[in-house]
Amino acid sequence: MAPPGPKPPNALTARRLGLDTQDEAMVFVRSDSPVCRSEGFSAHSRVQLTNGTRSIIATLYQTSTNLVSDHEIGLSEAAWRLLGLVEGGQISVSHPAPLESLKMVRGKVFGQRLDDASTRAIISDIVAGRYSDIHLSSFVTACSALPLDLAETIALTRAMVDTGSRITWGHAPIADKHCVGGLPGNRTTPVIVAICASLGLTIPKTSSRAITSPAGTADTMEVLTDVDLDLESMRQVVDQEGGCFIWGGGVQFSPADDALIRIERALDLDSEGALVASVLSKKIAAGATHVVIDIPVGPTAKVRSLSAASSLQSLIEKVASEFGLAVLALVTDGTQPVGRGIGPALEARDVLQVLRNDPDAPADLADRACLIAGALLELTGKAPSGTGKAMALNALRTGTAYSKFESICRAQGGFRPPVLAEHYRPFLAPAPGRVASIDNRRLARVAKLAGAPGDKAAGVDLHVRLGDTVKAGQALYTLYTQTPGELAYAIDYVTANPDIIELTRP
C-alpha cells in the first residue's frame, strides 16, 4: 500500500455569490471548513486565493449556515472577476505573504516622506487588490494628516499613471477638461466637446457615472446616446468626429484611484495632493496634452474658499509641468447649481436647449461652457489670446456646435430625446422674498431621493437663481419622480429641510 501522499493544497470549490462590493475582494467560508481549521483563519483574515496563475488577496468571513457548503468558498464579484473564475472551479486558499508596501504606509504614518519607489509599491498593491479597506483608509488618512508635498504628489501621480492603461493618439494637441466637482447641474462637458470638436480640436472625452452625485456626465449623455463604447469604437468616433462623450469606466486609466476615491468619500477627507494626482493621472493616461480644470468655489461646493482654490491651482500647475502637460486651472463661481436641471434627463434637456439656442436655455450653462471651451481653444493655440470665448460662443450661436453634437451622437449609435418623469410636485415659496442662498449639497440630496441617477428621468428642476425676487406661492423648484412612493419620500426630506433655498425679506 502506498504511503499517504503529501497534503493537497487548501482547495475549495468556487461559488459565485453575485455580491457587489465595488472593488473589494471578499470571500465566505464555513467556520467548520477544513481550511479554516488548518490555517487558523478567522473573521477579517486576509487570505491569498489562487486560481492557476492568477492570485489575489481577499478578506475572509465565516458563516455557520448553508450560505456555502464546507468544501465551498463564496466570492464577491470583484474577487470572481480578478481570479477569472468559472462556476465550480477550484481555488486554493493560503496565508498571504506579508505586504512589504504596508511598511511604507506605516513609515508615512510615522512621518517619513514617500519616494517614487515606495509610492509605486503602494499603488501597485492597491491596484492588485492587496489592500483591505482598513489599509486603504490608513493610507488616505496619513496623506491628509501629514499632507503630501510637491515631490510626493508628483510620485503619486506617476505611480497612478504607470499602474493603469494609457492611450496615445499620435498627434497633438489633444484637449481635455475636468471639473473638481460639487456643483449640481454643472453639465458643461457635452457643450464644450461639441464646440471644440466643431472648431477642429481633438477632444476624446471620457466621463464618469455618478457615484455620490445625482448625475455624472456619462449618466446625462446616456439619456441622449450610447456611451458604453470600447476603446476601439471610441477611437473610430474620435478619428471621424474629433470628439466623443463616452463612459470612461471600461477604460482603466487609473485603477488605484477608484479605490482611493471610495475611501476618501466615506471619510469625507480630501487631500489636495491625492486630488491633484487623481485628476492629472487620468488626463495623462488618456493622452491629453492640454487640459482646462474647472474649480468651482462656494460655501457648499467641494472647494469652499478662494485661498484653498488658489493653493490647488498652484499645485496642479506645478505637477502638470513635471509631466509636460499644458494646464489651466480656472477658478469659477460655485455658489449655486448650474443650469436648471439636476438629474440625468433634466440636465440633458438643459444641454440640448443650450446647443439649440433655445430662448429658454439656461444662460449660465451656456456662458460657463463657452468660458471653458474658450480657455481650451486659447491653451491649444486654436484661438488667439483673449478671443477664445467669443470663438466658442460663435460656434454655439451659428449652430455648428449643435451639428457636431448630432454627428457625434450618430457616430456613437444614434440620438434619442430626453423624457422626464411622470410624477412631479412643485415646491413653493412660503412667503415673498429674495433668494439669498441655495444649498448645493442638500439640493443634490433631494434629486437623489427623487431617484436620480438610477431613474434617469428623476431629479430636481430649479426655477430660481441667487438674487431672484419671488412671490409667495411661486415655485422655487419641482421634484420629478417615477413613483408616488418616491415622491412622498423626497417630499418628507424637503419638508424637513425648508432652508435648502433661503429667502430673505425683499
Place this chain on the structure above:
Amino acid sequence: MAPPGPKPPNALTARRLGLDTQDEAMVFVRSDSPVCRSEGFSAHSRVQLTNGTRSIIATLYQTSTNLVSDHEIGLSEAAWRLLGLVEGGQISVSHPAPLESLKMVRGKVFGQRLDDASTRAIISDIVAGRYSDIHLSSFVTACSALPLDLAETIALTRAMVDTGSRITWGHAPIADKHCVGGLPGNRTTPVIVAICASLGLTIPKTSSRAITSPAGTADTMEVLTDVDLDLESMRQVVDQEGGCFIWGGGVQFSPADDALIRIERALDLDSEGALVASVLSKKIAAGATHVVIDIPVGPTAKVRSLSAASSLQSLIEKVASEFGLAVLALVTDGTQPVGRGIGPALEARDVLQVLRNDPDAPADLADRACLIAGALLELTGKAPSGTGKAMALNALRTGTAYSKFESICRAQGGFRPPVLAEHYRPFLAPAPGRVASIDNRRLARVAKLAGAPGDKAAGVDLHVRLGDTVKAGQALYTLYTQTPGELAYAIDYVTANPDIIELTRP
C-alpha cells in the same frame, strides 16, 4: 375607495446569515430590492437599521443572486445580535443621520487636539457600532500620525471606562496585572494569581483568549478548568478564594477597545497613547486599585527598545495617577519565549510544573511569576519593600500557592489535567552550535500553523534557550498537532524558515 396611504417605511424581512464578522455590522440586499431603488443605496453604503426601539448602523452590500430574496435583508451575526432580532422579523432601512463625531476625527486628522467631549463622542459612536472599518482605521491612523498627548490619552482612557461596564469590590486593595504582550509562552498569570491569593491579596483576574497569538491566558486555563463564568459566579469565586482566572469576554469592560485593537492589528500600528488607554481603562473598569504591568523588551517582542519601554512606562504612570490607580510598569527581558510550551495545553503543563515544584519546571517562568507577584505584594503593602519576590517564592516552594490554585479551580468548576496532541515531530539542529537568537514572532506562527489555539493540545515545545550549546541532531523544538495533515503543513513552514532559531558556531 380610500386614497393611497403614506408609503410604508422601507421594511425588509430579516434573514440570519450566520456570518461571523467580529464586531462589524454587515447586511446584504438584492440589487433590485425596492429599498435600494428608492434610497439609492449602493455597495458600501452605510445604512440605519431599526427593529422597534433598537437601531444600528451597518455596511450594505448588494447581491444579484438568491442569497436573499428581494424583500429580505441578510444580516451578519453582529448586526443580528445588536438589533435583538428573531427569524422572520421586519426591520426598516434608511439613511443614517450624519455622524457628528466623524467631524472630530477629521479635526484630529487636520491637527486639532481631541478634548474630553469629542473623545467621548467618538468612543460612544464606536461602541454603538456606528463606525465602519474605514472610519475606525482613519481614527487609529490619525492617533499614530499625530500622536496622542498626555491630555488626549487621559481623555481616551476616561471615555473607554465610561462607555463600558464597571465592577466595584467594596474594599481595597484590589490587585491586577497585565502584560503588553508579544512573548510566546509568557503564562505567568495563573502562577501570580495563585501566589497572591494564597497570601491574602484580592486578585480578580480576567483574561483574554488568543486573537493573533497561539494562546491567551483564558485558552490555557480552559485546559485546566472552566473559565467561562458570568459576573455573579466570578464574584462568588473571588469572595471565597480571593482570586480567579476567568475569561473576560463576557464582561464588557471596554467594548470600544475590541474594535480598535482589531484595526491596530490589521495595520500593525501601535500608538502608545491608544495602548495605554486600552490597558488602563480595562483595569479601572475591573475595579483594580493596584496594577503591575509587564513590558517585555526584545527585538521580536512588541516593545523593541529600552527607550520605547521607558516612554511607555512614563505615560502609563502619568495616566494611572490621574485615575488614582497605583501602578508599577516593569521592564522585563523579551528576547526569547518564556517557559517551554507554546500553545494552551503545553503552557498549562508548564504552569502546573512550576506550581508543583516539579524538578523539570521551567525556571524562567517561575522566576518571572515571582518577580511580578512580588512587585504586586510590595505595591499593595502586603510585603515590605525589597521582600516581595522572596515572599512569592516562599509561597511557591511551600506549596501554599499550589493549594490555592487547586481551590480556585475547584471553585470555578473542577480541575482537569492537560493532554498533549498525538502527532509530534522534533526539529533538529542541523549542526552543532550555540543558540544565538530565537524569533518570538515566527515561533508563535509555527504554533498557530500546528493548530493552536483552536486545537488546545497543539503547539510547540521549545527545548533550548539563548546561549545553550547544542549538538548536531539535538532537538531544538517539537511540533505537536492533532492531524498528520497539519503536521505536514507546519513542517513546510519550518523547513522554509530554518533560521527561526539561529545557531552560531560553538
